Amino acid sequence: MIRARVVSVLRRRDDRGTATAFVVGMAITLLAVAGLVVDGGNALNARMKLADDTEQAARAGAQQIDELALRENDVVQLDQAAAQQAAxxxxxxxxxxxxGVNVTADEVTVGASDRVNTVLLSLVGVRSFEVNAVATAEAVTQ
Known part of the structure; x- marks a missing residue:
C-alpha cells in the first residue's frame, strides 16, 4: 500500500508555474500588438503629413508661371528659377x-523623407520607421 502511494505521488505532474509562463507570454504578445497599433499609427500619420507637405511645396512651385511667355505666346510654362526657389x-x-525639388518646363516634383521614432516597439528593438513621399504639380492657368 505504501508502494502504491509512492508510485501515485511520483506519477503526478507538477503544474506549478504553467500559468505564470502563459501570462508572461501573453503579456509580451499584447505589448507587441499594442506597439504595432500605437507606433504604426504614428508612422501612418507622419506619412500623411509628409505627403501633404510635399504636395503643398509642389503646388507652391507650380504657381510660379512665366507671365511673359503666357502673355506673348499664350504658352503656360514655369519660371524655373522662381519655381525651384518657391518649392x-x-x-x-x-x-x-x-x-529634393525637380523643375521642368511645366511640372514641379518634390520628394522628401522623414524618420519616426517608436515608443513601444523600441522595447523589442525597432527604434524608428522611415517614411517617404513624392508629389508632382503641373502649371495651369484655370
Missing part, C-alpha cells in the same frame, strides 16, 4: 531629410 523654400521649413 525648396516651402519644403525646407519642415526640416525633412533628403528633400
Amino acid at each position: 525648396s523654400g516651402f519644403i525646407a521649413r519642415f526640416g525633412y531629410n533628403n528633400a
Whole structure:
C-alpha cells in the first residue's frame, strides 16, 4: 500500500508555474500588438503629413508661371528659377531629410523623407520607421 502511494505521488505532474509562463507570454504578445497599433499609427500619420507637405511645396512651385511667355505666346510654362526657389523654400521649413525639388518646363516634383521614432516597439528593438513621399504639380492657368 505504501508502494502504491509512492508510485501515485511520483506519477503526478507538477503544474506549478504553467500559468505564470502563459501570462508572461501573453503579456509580451499584447505589448507587441499594442506597439504595432500605437507606433504604426504614428508612422501612418507622419506619412500623411509628409505627403501633404510635399504636395503643398509642389503646388507652391507650380504657381510660379512665366507671365511673359503666357502673355506673348499664350504658352503656360514655369519660371524655373522662381519655381525651384518657391518649392525648396516651402519644403525646407519642415526640416525633412533628403528633400529634393525637380523643375521642368511645366511640372514641379518634390520628394522628401522623414524618420519616426517608436515608443513601444523600441522595447523589442525597432527604434524608428522611415517614411517617404513624392508629389508632382503641373502649371495651369484655370
